[in-house]
Amino acid sequence: MEPVLEVRGLVNRFGSQVVHDGLDMQVQADDVFGIVGGSGSGKSVLLRTILGLQRPSAGTVRLYGKDITQLSEAQLRPIKAGYGVAFQEGALYSGLTVLENVQLPMIEHLELPPDALDGLARLKIRLVGLPAEAAAKYPAQLSGGMVKRAAVARALALDPQLLFLDEPTSGLDPVSAAAFDDLVLYLQQHLKLTIVMITHDLDSIFRTCNRVGVIVDRRMESDTLERIVNYPHPWIQAYFHGERARARLGAEHGA
């Protein structure tokens, strides 16, 4: 089957600093793919490249078989409508209510009558587990967890099949983070989404991801979760078997 997302030989260079050097990555439909890497390893640059926010120095990025690095802004438009992105800090439009935030992509891309616009946006807000009252609130009035959920609601506005999440559980308490993981799984199962998420949260990875890509030495090692934890690379070992991870892995194997 054709992969949903395929990155080949990606090179990203800023002046003399090389962030990615021949990075490969493949995401199949229905995957929950976790991107892991040390601070400064270029996770965000990778995401920005995949989203078409910046052009790579070399390499290809194929979304549904189309190489987005070769497309113009106009040609990218329908492809961008096909995926949703929830940014790390939410990036909600601060001057709009949650409802208007969710409606904005719909207004931009669809020609829906007002009542359908309203109903669909409220549906998405409820779907991500926000109370109905949250629709009328402004982003500044929301808690951190609610902002993340609202960002997902906006990302789901156009019923995408592919969802990008940038550090969805960062800044959340463990209980909220676990609830957010459940949300990710719930959405993945019920909407048959393919999810690509950048994360540091080991709990999140073990709970939600079936495949993991680790950015090490400017490339990506990716495999199923079960296999990648045993890769010999020192950073991968330190990440999955370090002080903070040991307790988690023990619990996992014991179960």
Add this chain to the structure above:
Amino acid sequence: MAATVPRAQAFEVRRTAEGLELELTGEWRVREVAAIETALAAIDLRTVPRVRIAAEGITELDLSGAWALRGFIARARSAGAEVTFRGAPPDQLRLIEQTLVDEPARALRLEAVAPGEPGERLLIAIGRYVVRSAHELVHGLAFLGRSLTTLAADLAHPRRLRPISIVRHVYDTGITAMPIVALIAFLISVIIAYMSAQQLRGLGADIYVVDLVAIGVLRELGVLLTSVIVAGRSGSAFAAELGSMKLNEEVDALIATAADPFELLVVPRLLGLVIALPLLTVIADLVGLSGGALLCRLLLDMPLTQYVNRVEYAISPTTFWVGIIKAPVFALLIAFAGCYRGMQVRGSARELGHLVTVAVVQAIFLVILADALFAVLFMRMEI
């Protein structure tokens, strides 16, 4: 976009003896939803006892598609028809029902808030406006008071003044504004000289052009126009800078470390502008007088020495000071409006834009109001 792509029909309708058979086919995706909704709305549901929907033929159904189907089902039910599915209803419908399980209660609550009579609403609006304005006034005065007491306390303990910060603001608001202030002062003196020369030449009173330029620029226009430019440049800069610091929680971070934002942010801006604006005014006066000299030379063939002599004769010892004394007051007003509005920003980028606009408008308004008061005061003092 959806309209340009030729699309397979999303459903077929058959009318049978029992009622309506709806055979769903093809893709029910978000891009087609607008068209599907229109097509569904066109189905005549009058005198239809039952509707049977066959959904197995759908190749793709997303939430938006299911939403359109749900809307149709609700319409059929409210028209009195019994709606059944041939085979299993799509999962997505169940997901929507599950998500919106407590929705009707919310809709009812919303309707409970009914708007009053038009007259009543106007009264309410006026009342709200008055209360809000009163709050504004109190808050504004509190801000001004806090700024001035902090300033006084800092002046009493000069070590608490922030010389580097003050110098930066003198540079940003003063030095970098010199070119535009000089240019505007020059152009204004050209305008006064040109206009008055045209009028006075007919009366043979050419020499009074010099009086008009000198007194006009020194007493009023030099300081007023400089203040208006600075209000536009620096009033907005103060509001935007402090406003985005508020949005970034930088101000909160200061307070949390027990640093006084008034001492660190407001007072240096006040002092910086109080230093810069009089200096800018001196430059505007100089350039204005020079512009007048040039114009008198070109328009009236007046030699420079005669111009200088006439300026000395026209102005009294106080003329220059009457102008320059206003500059620090205007500077305080501009800095106050900018800082106050900036510190009011909470929450959103839109608010930032709104308050920056308010800051500039109010700064200019306050400057002109103060200038009018000064004019009355000086007349009473017979200066």
